Amino acid sequence: xxxxxxxxxxxxxxxxxxxxxxxxxxxxxxxxxxxxxxxxxxxxxxxxxxxxxxxxxxxxxxxxxxxxxxxxxxxxxxxxxxxxxxxxxxxxxxxxxxxxxxxxxxxxxxxxxxxxxxxxxxxxxxxxxxxxxxxxxxxxxxxxxxxxxxxxxxxxxxxxxxxxxxxxxxxxxxxxxxxxxxxxxxxxxxxxxxxxxxxxxxxxxxxxxxxxxxxxxxxxxxxxxxxxxxxxxxxxxxxxxxxxxxxxxxxxxxxxxxxxxxxxxxxxxxxxxxxxxxxxxxxxxxxxx
Amino acid sequence: xxxxxxxxxxxxxxxxxxxxxxxxxxxxxxxxxxxxxxxxxxxxxxxxxxxxxxxxxxxxxxxxxxxxxxxxxxxxxxxxxxxxxxxxxxxxxxxxxxxxxxxxxxxxxxxxxxxxxxxxxxxxxxxxxxxxxxxxxxxxxxxxxxxxxxxxxxxxxxxxxxxxxxxxxxxxxxxxxxxxxxxxxxxxxxxxxxxxxxxxxxxxxxxxxxxxxxxxxxxxxxxxxxxxxxxxxxxxxxxxxxxxxxxxxxxxxxxxxxxxxxxxxxxxxxxxxxxxxxxxxxxxxxxxx
Numbered sequence: 001x002x003x004x005x006x007x008x009x010x011x012x013x014x015x016x017x018x019x020x021x022x023x024x025x026x027x028x029x030x031x032x033x034x035x036x037x038x039x040x041x042x043x044x045x046x047x048x049x050x051x052x053x054x055x056x057x058x059x060x061x062x063x064x065x066x067x068x069x070x071x072x073x074x075x076x077x078x079x080x081x082x083x084x085x086x087x088x089x090x091x092x093x094x095x096x097x098x099x100x101x102x103x104x105x106x107x108x109x110x111x112x113x114x115x116x117x118x119x120x121x122x123x124x125x126x127x128x129x130x131x132x133x134x135x136x137x138x139x140x141x142x143x144x145x146x147x148x149x150x151x152x153x154x155x156x157x158x159x160x161x162x163x164x165x166x167x168x169x170x171x172x173x174x175x176x177x178x179x180x181x182x183x184x185x186x187x188x189x190x191x192x193x194x195x196x197x198x199x200x201x202x203x204x205x206x207x208x209x210x211x212x213x214x215x216x217x218x219x220x221x222x223x224x225x226x227x228x229x230x231x232x233x234x235x236x237x238x239x240x241x242x243x244x245x246x247x248x249x250x251x252x253x254x255x256x257x258x259x260x261x262x263x264x265x266x267x268x269x270x271x272x273x274x275x276x277x278x279x280x281x282x283x284x285x286x287x288x289x
Numbered sequence: 290x291x292x293x294x295x296x297x298x299x300x301x302x303x304x305x306x307x308x309x310x311x312x313x314x315x316x317x318x319x320x321x322x323x324x325x326x327x328x329x330x331x332x333x334x335x336x337x338x339x340x341x342x343x344x345x346x347x348x349x350x351x352x353x354x355x356x357x358x359x360x361x362x363x364x365x366x367x368x369x370x371x372x373x374x375x376x377x378x379x380x381x382x383x384x385x386x387x388x389x390x391x392x393x394x395x396x397x398x399x400x401x402x403x404x405x406x407x408x409x410x411x412x413x414x415x416x417x418x419x420x421x422x423x424x425x426x427x428x429x430x431x432x433x434x435x436x437x438x439x440x441x442x443x444x445x446x447x448x449x450x451x452x453x454x455x456x457x458x459x460x461x462x463x464x465x466x467x468x469x470x471x472x473x474x475x476x477x478x479x480x481x482x483x484x485x486x487x488x489x490x491x492x493x494x495x496x497x498x499x500x501x502x503x504x505x506x507x508x509x510x511x512x513x514x515x516x517x518x519x520x521x522x523x524x525x526x527x528x529x530x531x532x533x534x535x536x537x538x539x540x541x542x543x544x545x546x547x548x549x550x551x552x553x554x555x556x557x558x559x560x561x562x563x564x565x566x567x568x569x570x571x572x573x574x575x576x577x578x
Contacts, residue, residue, distance in 0.1 A: 008294055112448055133432070139429065155405040160316065
């Protein structure tokens, strides 16, 4: 399959499975199914679940059976966006051209929908782990993947980054703190994807370490590219970014440096196993969307 | 040990371990450790973790090793209170005589602290499961307990109940819906405690089913007792409760009926194993605090 074709193929699988999650669910609480679906099915690019599945495929051809983990990571990503958009946080009315969750369902429901999606991510993963493990190694890899995804999502990962973002202002932001924030806010959930993919696929400790670094570099490069794209958007001029401390030339150099490190890690594996991931890395850091 | 002495003993263990969770944690995000601690260490009665540990003890004398699960359930309970108190939800300024989390740390931090505690519950449980399992049965029981706790906390459990509470008003509330709401809002997290206790301790399918029912009846009786106590508090007169549909005599009868069913389940076990739980059941449904 060609690269773009394969992205489309995986995205369709993920979209279709996400659509099925709460499809036939009814009950007195059914408004929350509608609200969670509204945000879950709002045209995300599914980068994290695609990454997770393709890293998994390096180690296991039968990788699609781990799709529930890919969905769980997308649920965590979606909940973080719903809570980020709330009036008390970024106070955004629109996301991806549609009204944000709280503008449609109200703040209270948006809070509960975020909680519900975060919680459902763990319901989904633990249910899969319980019903699809036979050997000790199966159980161990499943619980290890859940632990890594939980760690990367929490106060020492993604949430930690959101806290720094919330509390920092132009005056006290410094390069080291910005780097920490980028590692947590952007890289952590990408690392959750690459690391869990390696674990579930059967990678060893070294593979997992490599995929931890791959996700780190990819996430940081992606974030600095995002900073560059923001210049042309003419918005949030008060936000501290990589470009507060560095000029455009340095930013482009740093993106190249980081993406080279990411690609170097992929070079440890057979080229046909990682061709897609190399293409994806290049696509993500050169993206103009 | 006498009953009250044992409550004190267990509460001290739980309080002390909760205090240690984020004790030495530092970083750019350290405000969230303070905020999570503020709510986590605000004088809760620790009913759910105590229940979890004492049910566990029916099946395993070495039950205290499962304390991380008791802490996780308390974290989930605490996060739900932080989010419940938010202006968009119940808009409460005080809880247990202290300012609510968002009154001290602001709404954004309160949202993130709730998210952080929910997430950390799963970090804690999965970390324990990964590092304390040797046999397939160890792994299976750990992952099963995580799955049950996740299910009882989510949109088909506690969060589902909060949704119904949020969306219902006096006009469309009906007895069946109220019962659903009580099962989700109050019983579910109590069932998470009793069920995970039985699973981790080594109970069989029948034991787990019994503890599921025990938690259900205990939770419902506890909630109706709460409704009765609210009458004398003179607040939230608009809230629909069990007493909207039934008089005080019927409410007391229902509490007796439910608590008898709870005690009947405990009668399947040796009296010395469940004496504490019987005392706790009686204490909870007759409580005047």
